[in-house]
Amino acid sequence: MFQRILIANRGEIALRVIRTAREMGIECVAVYSDFDKKALHVRMAHVAVPLGGNLPSESYLVAEKVIAAAKQTGAQAIHPGYGFLSENARFARAVTEAGLVWIGPPPEAIEAMGDKIKSRRRMKDAGVPVVPGLVDPVEDARAALAAAETIGYPIALKAAAGGGGKGIRIVRDAAGMEGAFRTASGEARSSFGDGRLYLERYLDRPRHIEVQLLFDRHGHGVHFGVRECSIQRRHQKLLEECPSVVIDDATREAMGAVALRAGAAVGYQNAGTVEFLWSNGKFYFLEMNTRLQVEHPVTEMVTGVDLVREQLRVAAGEPLGYEQGAIRWTGWAIEVRLNAEDPINKFLPSTGTIHNLRMPGGPWVRLDLGLYRNMEVGVNYDPMLAKVIVWGADRAQAIQRMRRALQELNVGGVRTSAPAALAVLEDERFQQGDFDTHFLEKLDLSRARGDLDELVAAAAAIYRHRIARQRALETSSSERAAWLARSRSALSNHVAGAARREGGGA
C-alpha cells in the first residue's frame, strides 16, 4: 500500500479522499490555487503545495504543476477526484510516465468512454443496448436539422467530448434547433475545445439509473448495484438514492451484468459508473463515467463498502478478494447536493461569503463537505459546496430523515439548492416513487407553504425596522463625532492662537 498520495482536487471530494487515506494511515498531499489557500482540504492534508493562479486553468488543470507537486513531496500515487483532470487520458498517461501510480482506470479506457460517439459504437458492438441516435457528431445546426428528421423529436443535443451536463440541450421541434445548437455548441467549445454535437432520441418519462462498478488490475470485477439520479435539472443532479424504486433484484442483476460487460469491453480498472436511461421497463446505455462519482456515498451507505478504500487497494495492485455474492444491500440511502444557486430564481448561480452556517447532525446523517465559515463562493469553481447523505431502514424512513436533516440546515451568505431538495422530498409523487428526469424542472418551487407567511412577513418587517433604527443611531453618533471634531479643532485653533500671541509677546 502507498505511504503518501497526492489528491489533485479541491472541495468536498478532496476531503472525502483525505479522510479515507488518513484512516488507512496514508499521508495526503493537497494542492491548491491561490483562491483556495484557506480551504479545508489544504488544512486537513498532511502537506499542501500551492499551484499558484486563481482560475482552475492556472492551477488544478495544469498537469505539469500537479505532477511536479507529487514528485516534490514524494507522493507515490495521484487520486484525481472527479472533474478537473479525472477523465483526462493524457494526464493519466503523464502520471504513469512520471513513475507515479494513477488511481483510476487505464488511459485507454478513459479514451474509449470519453468520446460519446466512439463509446456508443463500442457498446453496440459489445451487445450493450443504446438509445436510437446518430453515430457521428454534426458541426452545424443545418446538419442537425437533417439528422433530426430520421431520429425523430424530441432530440437531445450532446457535446461530442465532455460530460457534467455542459453542452447538453433538449430540442422539442425543428424551430428550437438553431438556438439550442448555438448555445450547446458554444458551451462545448469553451468547456472541451470541441463544438461538435451529437444527436439522439429523447426518451419518454426516462429515469436515470446507474450501476457502480469496481475492477481490480487482474481482470476481476463486481458491481455494487444501482443508484437512481432522476432528480436533476439541466442534467445536473440534485438528489440521488440507492437503490431505486423501479429496479427489482432481477433487473439489478441484469443491469449489473450488462454494466460489467461494458466495463470489460474497454479493459476497465478501478471504480467507474455505467449510466443508463430507464424507460418503460427497458434500459439503454447512456455513458460511462470513468471516475469516482459525486453520488458514490449512497452506495457506500447501503453496501457498507468504502469505495475510496477499494480504489486505493486496487490501484496498489491488490486483488479485489471477494466475489459478486459478497455484495449485500441493506436499507436505503439518499444524498442531497448543496449547490450555490438560487432555486427560487431559476437556479441561477449565487455568490457570496459563507456565514451563519449550521450543518445537520444526528443519527445516520453523513456530511461530505468543503464548506466553512468565511469561505468565499465565486463563479470560477464548481458550485457544489457540500453533500448531505442519510441512511434509513427503508425509503420512507430515509426520506423522513433527509427532510429532518434539511430542516436543521442553514447556510447564510449564498442561496443553496437545499430548499428545492426539500420541496422534492415533501412531494407526494416523489414519496410514491412516481417521477422521472423532468420532475424537478416541472416542480413549482415558489409554492412554499403559506401557513407561516404572516409570521415570516412580520419577522422581515421587524428585521428591516431594526436595521433602520440602527442606521439612525449610527448617523446620530457620527453627527456627534463630527460636532466633537469641529469643537476640538476650534479649541486647538484658539489655543494655538493664544500661544502665538504669547510667543509674540515674549
Place this chain on the structure above:
Amino acid sequence: MKYFVSVNGREHAVELVERLGQLVVAVDGKTLDLSYEEVDDLGQVIVMRDGKSYGLSIEGDAARVQVTLAGHLYDIALEDERERAAHAADRAQGKGGGVLTAVMPGVVVEVLVAPGARVTKGEPILILSAMKMQNEIGAPADGIVKEVLVASGQAVAAGAKLVVLTPAEGG
C-alpha cells in the same frame, strides 16, 4: 410604520407601532401576539407567536430579505409607503423598455443584438456564461435596443448594466 411585504410573491401589509417600548405588530390588519429576539448578530432569530417558538435565519438589506424557516426559503421584498408610491410612479412612466442587468456574475460570451434592433419579449439578447454554464438572457419586454454596454469576452458583476432598451413605438 407600515410595510408592504411580498413573501414568495404573496403580498402582506405589516404595521409596526412602538408602544411603551414594545413593538405592536399587525399583519393584514390583524394584531399578532408576537415577539422577536436576536440570538446572535449573524441573523439567527427567535420569534415567539401564540406561545410557540420558531427559529428563523434572516439576512438581507432594507429592500430584500431572505428568511429560512425549517429548511424553507422565503424570498421577501419590502417597501414602505413612500417607496411604494415612488415605485408605482416609476412603473406608470416606464411602459416597458429599461436597462437589462446581469442577474449573476459571469462572462459575456456573445451579444446577439446590435443598437437599433427591434426585440420582442423573451427574445435572446446575449449569452452569459457563469459557473461553466451558458445562459441565454432574454429581453424583459418588447422594445428597441438603444445601447449595448458590454462586448463578448467581458466579465461582468451581478447587477452590471448590459443593454439599454427603449419601449417599442406605438407598441
